[in-house]
Amino acid sequence: MRASVSTTQDLGMPAIYLHLLAELLSTIGVDEKALLKRVGLDPVRLQSTDLRVSQSQASEFVTRAIIESGEPGLGIMLARELRLPLHGALGTAVMSSRTLAEALDLMTRYLTLRAPHLHVKRRQHDGQAIYAISCGIDLGPLQGFIMDAMLFGCASMGAQLTGSPVAGSSIQRRGPEPAYFHRFRQQIPIPVVYGAGEDAIVIPHSQLALPIRFSDDQLAASSKAQCEEALRRLTEDAGFACRVRRVIETSHPFPPKLARVATTLFVSERTLKRRLQAEEASFQHLVDQVRLERAGELLQQTAMNLSQIADALGYADAANFTRAFKRWTGQSPSQYRNQESLPTATSVRRTPASAMV
Structure with a gap:
């Protein structure tokens, strides 16, 4: 008897495949963005060639896509x-x-x-x-x-x-x-x-x-x-913290609630916290890691103002975002955006949780 995806190692599915499927759905009259959001996935983040989606979310999206499109040959x-x-x-x-x-x-x-x-x-x-x-x-x-x-x-x-x-x-x-x-x-x-x-x-x-x-x-x-x-x-x-982070990275809305992530991974909130603690991680630290990486990308690669970036990252206002970013990096968002050194700009990637306490 084979195990199910809920009880085995989840290495995720490349997000780009679900992005391609979403584009296909749009050609046959399905509102693909609404469908992705109902599954808890961010349509924009799926365009990344680096991110992976948890298999439980991928399975839910494919299942709903087949049902709503009426096309079993997707x-x-x-x-x-x-x-x-x-x-x-x-x-x-x-x-x-x-x-x-x-x-x-x-x-x-x-x-x-x-x-x-x-x-x-x-x-x-x-x-x-x-x-x-x-x-x-x-x-x-x-x-x-x-x-x-x-x-x-x-x-x-x-x-x-x-x-x-x-x-x-x-x-x-x-x-x-x-x-x-x-x-x-x-x-x-x-x-x-x-x-x-x-x-x-x-x-x-x-x-x-x-x-x-x-x-x-x-x-x-x-x-x-x-x-x-x-x-x-x-x-x-392949640890549990990586599975949690994977859900956070592609989540809509962002940041996701702990309860939503626990449900996605088929565990209770208590179990999620306990398993993260066993790997010396915490849910909030993982959220902040993803926030910091996204902040760096948005500051370097877009012309969004600080209020727009704060909203995209789930902050109440630009002031809260600025304080958090300065605490993490020692720089204000404006200073970070204006700097010309690419090696410094890329330093926000995969920041250890311990550095964000």
């Missing part, structure tokens, strides 16, 4: 929108590979960065390379959506990498063909076979040597190193 629709650069360092590494085999090996190793809890196993059978994809936990409604986006997205990306659909390849899907699939079949560049014993991409072994159109050895090496570092950080940042 995962397939999203697959059509996925372009390799949207996958961060992994997308760059894949694009820079020499051959299709190298690209698939990278996907196998670093898939956790983009789709946590999915696993790829490769085996050979009768001249075919079979890349079987499985999920280690029960993701609920999110699972079918992710499998659709993953498998059909791979078919599209194979064509992006090599210049045309990979000849002789196919997609295998478990279970019966969904009633909605016939509407999308002609849009998928390779055959899809339902009723298989596993979800998999099948590629003739001879096709694995196909060259990648964007091959770049130097870029491949640097982006692979970035993937290694990102994977290390992601697995190290």
